[in-house]
Structure formats: structure tokens, C-alpha cells
Amino acid sequence: xxxxxxxxxxxxxxxxxxxxxxxxxxxxxxxxxxxxxxxxxxxxxxxxxxxxxxxxxxxxxxxxxxxxxxxxxxxxxxxxxxxxxxxxxxxxxxxxxxxxxxxxxxxxxxx
Amino acid sequence: xxxxxxxxxxxxxxxxxxxxxxxxxxxxxxxxxxxxxxxxxxxxxxxxxxxxxxxxxxxxxxxxxxxxxxxxxxxxxxxxxxxxxxxxxxxxxxxxxxxxxxxxxxxxxxxx
Numbered sequence: 001x002x003x004x005x006x007x008x009x010x011x012x013x014x015x016x017x018x019x020x021x022x023x024x025x026x027x028x029x030x031x032x033x034x035x036x037x038x039x040x041x042x043x044x045x046x047x048x049x050x051x052x053x054x055x056x057x058x059x060x061x062x063x064x065x066x067x068x069x070x071x072x073x074x075x076x077x078x079x080x081x082x083x084x085x086x087x088x089x090x091x092x093x094x095x096x097x098x099x100x101x102x103x104x105x106x107x108x109x110x111x
Numbered sequence: 112x113x114x115x116x117x118x119x120x121x122x123x124x125x126x127x128x129x130x131x132x133x134x135x136x137x138x139x140x141x142x143x144x145x146x147x148x149x150x151x152x153x154x155x156x157x158x159x160x161x162x163x164x165x166x167x168x169x170x171x172x173x174x175x176x177x178x179x180x181x182x183x184x185x186x187x188x189x190x191x192x193x194x195x196x197x198x199x200x201x202x203x204x205x206x207x208x209x210x211x212x213x214x215x216x217x218x219x220x221x222x223x
Binding site: 036044047102103 | 115151152153154155202204210211212213214215216217
């Protein structure tokens, strides 16, 4: 599985869009990009995933660059409850587990 | 509650004792995973089941670690002869197909 690089921490004002970047320059053509988040003392929570097209669900949007070497998770209207560690992971399509989780980005939403 | 559940939520044990954790996945999910997480780090994959078959166990940390899923439903993770270095959060997750995993709340193990 390809390795990802994320900033260790970010701040965002409540009500604004939070844009979390992720670099995955060694991603292969059959690897998906997944995002999870982990609120303190809880298990990780699945957010969204994509292969090459942009994706949107009720939680967030995922923007993947055309060369697929980076992506951005967008929380459109951040709330205090979005404060968490956000993990970007790449996974081979026919693999059923992610071997490599980095340390993620600690996102702090400020009032 | 239809999420992934884990029991116990917290376990304190003395070094050398055996411990067993249980995970109940979402009922329709055929895949079940165990991870370990230490402070400040992302989850570390341990093992994975599809139904009752353990399809990947090479990442189990040592032969003191074992996992079962006898009927393809709940799973147990056992650590024998615990060591202080085993202190961590043990997470269970389940999934169906390529969809994202649903994680349980974890079992926090403290080895004294």
C-alpha cells in the first residue's frame, strides 16, 4: 500500500470550510483513497473514499487531483464536534485491510 | 444499537496473565478486522477474517497473539503471557465489500 503524508495539525474557525490535504505521490492505479477520523477516546469513523473522481456524501467532499498524487478532504461547514484526528489512507482495491495508517492530521475547530 | 461493540472497554491485568477481548460486528458484515493503537499513532493492522476464515494473520505481533471467529459472527482476540508493551487500545472493525470499515469503541488494555 502506498504511503500518505499529512500535516500534523490544522486549525479552522467554526462555520468555515475545513480543507485537509493528503499527499500520496506513490499511489498505484488500483488504489483507493480513504478518509477516516477519530474523535478522542473513540474508534475511528469512516468518512469517504474515492478512486479518481471527486466524491461527496453527507459528511464531506473528497477532491482527488487528476494525477491522483494528492487529495483534499473538505468539511463544508466545520463545527466544534469535527475536532478530531483525520487519517488519509490508500488501499489496493482487492485488499481488505490497510497496513499503513500514519499519524493523521489533528484538526482543531475554534469557536 | 447496530454498531460494532467490544467487550470489555477497559482491562487492567498483571504481566504474565492471559487476556481475551470480544468483538461483535455489524450483523450483515462478513469481514472483521483487529487493530492495535498506541498513543499518538494510527491504528496498526493485526489480523482479518472473512466470515469464519482468518485470511491474514502474519501481522499478529507475536505467537502470544491469536484470534478466532468460530461461527463467522463475533470474534475474540487473546493475548497470552501479557507484557507491559502490550498496553494499548485494541480496535475491532467490520465491513461489507469495499465500503469503509465501521470501528468499535475499542478495548483499552493496561498491563501492570
